[in-house]
Amino acid sequence: xxxxxxxxxxxxxxxxxxxxxxxxxxxxxxxxxxxxxxxxxxxxxxxxxxxxxxxxxxxxxxxxxxxxxxxxxxxxxxxxxxxxxxxxxxxxxxxxxxxxxxxxxxxxxxxxxxxxxxxxxxxxxxxxxxxxxxx
Amino acid sequence: xxxxxxxxxxxxxxxxxxxxxxxxxxxxxxxxxxxxxxxxxxxxxxxxxxxxxxxxxxxxxxxxxxxxxxxxxxxxxxxxxxxxxxxxxxxxxxxxxxxxxxxxxxxxxxxxxxxxxxxxxxxxxxxxxxxxxxx
Numbered sequence: 001x002x003x004x005x006x007x008x009x010x011x012x013x014x015x016x017x018x019x020x021x022x023x024x025x026x027x028x029x030x031x032x033x034x035x036x037x038x039x040x041x042x043x044x045x046x047x048x049x050x051x052x053x054x055x056x057x058x059x060x061x062x063x064x065x066x067x068x069x070x071x072x073x074x075x076x077x078x079x080x081x082x083x084x085x086x087x088x089x090x091x092x093x094x095x096x097x098x099x100x101x102x103x104x105x106x107x108x109x110x111x112x113x114x115x116x117x118x119x120x121x122x123x124x125x126x127x128x129x130x131x132x133x134x135x
Numbered sequence: 136x137x138x139x140x141x142x143x144x145x146x147x148x149x150x151x152x153x154x155x156x157x158x159x160x161x162x163x164x165x166x167x168x169x170x171x172x173x174x175x176x177x178x179x180x181x182x183x184x185x186x187x188x189x190x191x192x193x194x195x196x197x198x199x200x201x202x203x204x205x206x207x208x209x210x211x212x213x214x215x216x217x218x219x220x221x222x223x224x225x226x227x228x229x230x231x232x233x234x235x236x237x238x239x240x241x242x243x244x245x246x247x248x249x250x251x252x253x254x255x256x257x258x259x260x261x262x263x264x265x266x267x268x269x270x
Contacts, residue, residue, distance in 0.1 A: 003164055004163065004164065004165060004185055005186060006185060006186025006187065006188075007142060007145065007185055007186060007188060010142065010145060010216055012259055012260075012261055014259045020259050023235070023257060023258055023259065024258075024259075026233070027230060027233045027235050027257075028139065028218075028230075028235075028253075028258075028263075029138055029139065029229070030139060050139055050141060050142055050218065051140060051141025051142060051187055051188070052141065052186055052187050053141075053142060053186070053188075057259075075260050076259040076260035076261075077213075077255070077259065077260030077261055078213040078216065078260075078261055081145055081213065083163075083185065094164070095162060095163075098161070098162045100158070100162050100163075120212070122158060122162075123158055123159075123163075124147055124149045124155050124158065124159075124192075124211040124212065125147075125210050125211035125212030125213075126147055126211075126212055126213055128163075
């Protein structure tokens, strides 16, 4: 029985959100819900709902951040995949039991959600974020 | 009004599906629906349903294919993002009207679906697949 309920979002790292919206909103036709500054992640994020999840366009706001360095090295593209779980502590315990390499051993609390990253070396090069939504 | 209904799947290119399943199925806990040979795409694909969509693990079966070369150059990781539309011809017409660079100008017919790729240069480095499901 999977703990994972759905894909919460796919995050795409971009140089500039306004420019990127010309494609994602203007050409592809997705709806922009809102743009948010996320200082704790050194980024600005555009949220575009699709079905039960979202596409997130993420622009680094600090050139020294890991995200900015990733962008510089790899270029624009998909950055991480976020799965929503009901109980992030239980999920992290399960992964730790199975010796899965984690970036966050404990959940990070953000407004409205708790999150943790699995290390991409554990997941075929995919940076996986886990989200528990706090109602 | 968006033509895009949902994320159909996120495709992850891997060296070896059996090894990759140790994480995605054995550790992360996703359910494996089935594994399919897709000779037209020179690949073998594992389908793991998540919510209303799927994670697909894609292993190249021909070392000369574009996918195998992508894997060699970039390593394992997210390869493409597939959005489901109701009418792929209408969607492609709309994108052509807006001068969006496409890999497939017309839909490619596969069993159960019609598909086309948007060029990653049009989409902030993301290879986007469009799917129309044929019932």
